[in-house]
């Protein structure tokens with residue numbers, strides 16, 4: 001009956017890793033999350049800005065220089081390994097005494113992910129029927145209003161899957177921060193296991209893997225939810241969906257009416 | 272349901288549309304006045320730039336005749352809404368329009384016909400500067416259109432456009448489609464007025480002699496409410512109020528195009544431009560869309576329509592333009608143009624389509 005005892009040992013090892021090293025693991029988890037979330041936010045903001053500049057530059061000569069800068073940014077970031085970018089940021093550009101190293105990591109991954117988000121989003125914007133922009137402009141809406149109210153919402157819907165992939169890749173890529181001595185999940189697992197023999201090395205690694213899996217699962221769940229919500233306007237929607245959209249629109253319209261009545265009564269009071 | 276509306280006696284619907292136009296008149300006048308103010312303002316700010324560029328040219332030693340611009344403008348007839356002078360448009364080496372000159376008077380219904388690729392769409396799209404002409408001028412309501420100037424957005428509000436492929440906003444429900452432009456432009460105008468009012472109030476604090484009146488402006492709630500009421504009224508009139516909360520993807524082509532038409536009407540345009548509004552429709556839906564356009568015509572709207580529907584052209588047009596090889600080959604009332612065509616190419620064209 002060797003099997004069960006090996007199993008038992010394995011599970012008790014997992015328990016031990018959790019109980020004895022929970023501080024360590026939690027620090028690792030915390031750092032991984034901080035870096036991922038910070039980089040994702042920065043990446044999305046940068047990506048939107050760069051994509052809009054690139055699209056707007058097509059018919060606006062004044063944006064020629066920003067466009068060139070964006071092209072260089074995207075080209076360099078996509079053409080070099082992220083590990084190298086991390087080294088350069090940590091040991092050259094942000095090699096300032098006492099500069100928080102986690103911020104260095106956030107900036108590196110944010111800037112890196114921004115380039116990919118920008119390319120995805122640009123493709124998404126370009127995939128929106130030009131007739132949509134024409135209709136907006138023909139009604140007298142400005143280019144930016146048309147972009148914000150009509151084109152971007154449709155582009156975002158198209159690129160949510162690609163951006164989701166990018167975010168998932170980003171979370172896993174952050175595991176290289178051990179190279180600049182940040183204790184993230186991967187580094188924590190390595191440190192817990194180090195000094196022991198090969199077999200015990202495995203357990204903390206598996207625990208770390210479980211954490212990554214959980215994070216990616218939760219993220220995927222929310223991405224699906226957003227995607228479903230955004231696909232509301234798509235063809236072949238069920239009667240139930242149609243009723244839901246109707247109810248939602250009616251609530252919106254009711255809000256407009258009530259806001260108006262409030263304004264009117266306020267004006268009467270004032271008079 | 273929709274069948275019923277389509278079969279609604281034409282006379283009744285016509286009344287309904289005249290009503291829209293009647294009730295719209297007051298608002299339209301107000302809108303036009305407001306637009307005129309805004310355009311004036313925009314042009315004032317633009318005038319400075321123009322002045323600068325003139326001076327720059329003078330520095331180069333070139334002579335700039337003072338009345339250059341006015342010399343180009345044709346006689347300003349009060350009845351003329353759009354005046355097109357020597358319009359050229361090339362795409363690269365492909366010269367599509369080779370000198371088009373014509374005028375559209377208020378209340379006129381101009382139908383444009385011609386073979387495929389002759390430049391009909393290009394001409395129509397030049398009218399509201401969706402396409403930038405290579406040379407030539409378009410004067411709309413007394414003002415030359417400049418695609419690079421911000422006033423173009425104000426002019427475009429007064430020029431409704433209906434596209435072959437409807438181009439309803441896919442991310443918005445029907446009622447939101449109709450409300451978007453009135454709300455967005457209304458709020459933009461309101462913000463401008465609010466800023467003006469704010470600075471005037473500030474000035475009055477320091478300058479007791481300032482007598483300029485502080486402009487009043489609507490609240491966002493009022494703007495939205497007005498847009499909503501108007502949108503629902505328009506939908507009611509084309510018999511599609513039950514589709515207000517539907518997304519365009521769930522509608523038939525005919526419904527989409529009728530909604531696209533009222534979306535343009537929601538801006539109280541002074542002219543409507545139609546580019547083959549029924550070409551993308553299944554045959555059984557062509558009728559319901561033409562019906563809406565006809566009633567709009569009866570209501571007095573100025574219209575420019577590119578179409579292959581010769582029967583429809585005969586019925587609504589006050590004037591037909593035959594375009595071929597980038598020029599107007601024939602320009603006559605429908606009875607004359609279809610009854611006794613002079614141009615050889617037109618004869619050939621008509622023998623094919625009739």
Ligand SMILES: Nc1ncnc2c1ncn2[C@@H]1O[C@H](COP(=O)(O)OP(=O)(O)OP(=O)(O)O)[C@@H](O)[C@H]1O
Nearest residue numbers: 362365367385386387388389390391392393394547
């Ligand atoms: N954006 C563009 N870029 C390049 N060429 C264009 C563009 N738009 C139109 N053209 C060309 O201009 C010519 C005239 O096009 P236009 O759409 O005005 O024709 P049309 O008379 O409307 O034809 P149809 O009846 O097929 O709609 C065509 O040869 C077309 O290829």
Ligand SMILES: [Mg+2]
Nearest residue numbers: 391392393547
């Ligand atoms: Mg065409």
